[in-house]
Amino acid sequence: MTTDFQQARAALGARLRELRAERGFTGRELASELGWPQSKVSKLETGRQTATADDLVAWAHGTGCPQAAEELTSRLRSLESRSRSWRRQLAAGDRPVQDTLTAEYERSRVLRAWQGSMVVGMLQTAEYARHVFSQYVDLHRSVRDVEEAVRARVKRQEMLYVPGRTFHIVLWEAALRALVCPPAVLAAQLDRLSGVLGLDTVSLGIVPLGAPLGLPPANAFWLYDDRLVIAEDWHAELWLDDAETVAVYGRVWQALADSAVYGADAHRVITRARRALDAS
Structure with a gap:
């Protein structure tokens, strides 16, 4: 805590x-x-x-x-409002948690994300999301409503195609290589990321493994406009809305984003991870 x-x-x-x-x-x-x-x-x-x-x-x-x-x-x-334990949040399963998050996405216009360990939910394929949800259900021993949670997450991704909202997402290259799912599922997920690079509403940056870092790549978080941060820990989500804390996370995000590559360079990093997967 x-x-x-x-x-x-x-x-x-x-x-x-x-x-x-x-x-x-x-x-x-x-x-x-x-x-x-x-x-x-x-x-x-x-x-x-x-x-x-x-x-x-x-x-x-x-x-x-x-x-x-x-x-x-x-x-x-x-x-x-600061610490929402997974035990309490998942008492009714993952689907209600996804619905709560969707409401925050709908309220926001500029969303920034950092994720160093896996692909962010907003860009996950259904099969990749299915494996992630299953692992967390096992961890927290919560209600197994995986299919409902997957559908809610995929449904939320429709926002990626609606003008008026922008997503600035930064991933560490390690997230492209983490086998949180079978290799075939990860391969499809990497192909999905390559396709996202062409979306007008999404800026996708990848921090290469060898890139100089302004800060250590720590826990994952989302910034919703400049009003709210949701950061993940193993025991809870932290919902942080005081201006000073939001500003700190904004600086963290910018430091990591400055280490990322974009466009054709990001595509090369994704391709490199895809080739490494095929060779394994």
């Missing part, structure tokens, strides 16, 4: 502790009142566990301050 997330969760815990103290309860007494293990009260107050909205409403009523429920749940919404 980010330091900001931890601090926000700790601050929420301090507020919960304050409400309990005002009621004159010990942690054990409040746990008994709510029918919870005492350890849960302790973890929530010390910021070691993230409360649910139901937890916060119960806490407000249990401490005799039902009017505090709205304040507490508002704090939770603010906290979750």
